[in-house]
Amino acid sequence: MQTQVAENRIDTSRYARCVANSRRIRWDIDRDVIRGRRFDFTKRFLPDELSRVDGLDFLDAGERRLLSQIQGRTYANIFGLVERFIAAKVLDVSREHSLGDQNALEALVRFGDEEIKHQELFRRVERLCAEGMPAGYTFVPEPNAVASAVLSKSTWAVLALICHIELFVLAHYRESIAAHSEISELWKDVFLYHWKEESQHAILDELEWRREHAKLSAGQIDQGVTELIELVGAVDGLLQSQARADADYFVKVCGRTLSPEDAEQIRAGVLAAYRWQYIVSGMREPRFSAILASMITENQATRIADALAPIMHSTH
Numbered sequence: 001m002q003t004q005v006a007e008n009r010i011d012t013s014r015y016a017r018c019v020a021n022s023r024r025i026r027w028d029i030d031r032d033v034i035r036g037r038r039f040d041f042t043k044r045f046l047p048d049e050l051s052r053v054d055g056l057d058f059l060d061a062g063e064r065r066l067l068s069q070i071q072g073r074t075y076a077n078i079f080g081l082v083e084r085f086i087a088a089k090v091l092d093v094s095r096e097h098s099l100g101d102q103n104a105l106e107a108l109v110r111f112g113d114e115e116i117k118h119q120e121l122f123r124r125v126e127r128l129c130a131e132g133m134p135a136g137y138t139f140v141p142e143p144n145a146v147a148s149a150v151l152s153k154s155t156w157a158v159l160a161l162i163c164h165i166e167l168f169v170l171a172h173y174r175e176s177i178a179a180h181s182e183i184s185e186l187w188k189d190v191f192l193y194h195w196k197e198e199s200q201h202a203i204l205d206e207l208e209w210r211r212e213h214a215k216l217s218a219g220q221i222d223q224g225v226t227e228l229i230e231l232v233g234a235v236d237g238l239l240q241s242q243a244r245a246d247a248d249y250f251v252k253v254c255g256r257t258l259s260p261e262d263a264e265q266i267r268a269g270v271l272a273a274y275r276w277q278y279i280v281s282g283m284r285e286p287r288f289s290a291i292l293a294s295m296i297t298e299n300q301a302t303r304i305a306d307a308l309a310p311i312m313h314s315t316h
């Protein structure tokens, strides 16, 4: 009982810190991020550590830049997509705090509000990309259809997926985007400002995931593990169709006729990059793997590793 009280006190101060940080760094799309700017299409968008375009050595510098811009456009659209179900889930779990810890309630309401703003930001990014790129780009998945499928799974599995996403978005910015001075300034700023608010989200994801975990029986957790595997499988299905769409768009607009073998290499290269960006880099992210490992049995860890092996080994 006493430990429970002490833990609640620690949690409420963590929620309060998230509220304070969220207030302090809150930004506006036009005033702070876009500031009347356009993308600089003479520069790359998604850095090579994530896009891996430099591995496609038959492409010249201009073609690699175009492929990094296509991937950067999809990168923004993917976050706009996942934020639809993240906002819905976070506002859903916030109700459990509505007559309880008011710091937790405020932290989660702000979290939901920020994700709604981020979706608007990424819609603006899509429009700015469309202005400077040839017609024909398509973003395949539909946010509400994806959200309905994800939200049909248990809260444990959905919070696990959200925690995974928000930890890899932090890692990508910190490790791959922040250091680059040669990428489009506006594109970089979009992810700088996004990162500032996501830093609080990742803390809240862990708190809520652990809170949910503590309520469940061993059988329910096991079911959560099964559903997490299903969710990652669904993400992979989505990446396969988007990688195909982006590679085909590139082949159509790159300005020369590529051999069927080269086109196939582009498709494989883009899929490997997307699997790295949206699945593998997150699964290997130390903070995520430590949280997950602390909640599951060895047997469940093996189940996850076996199920994801074909994806994890398809990229390096």
Ligand SMILES: [Fe+2]
Residues within 6 Å of the ligand: 079, 083, 114, 115, 118, 194, 198
């Ligand atoms: Fe976000």
Ligand SMILES: [Fe+2]
Residues within 6 Å of the ligand: 086, 115, 166, 197, 198, 201
């Ligand atoms: Fe977020």
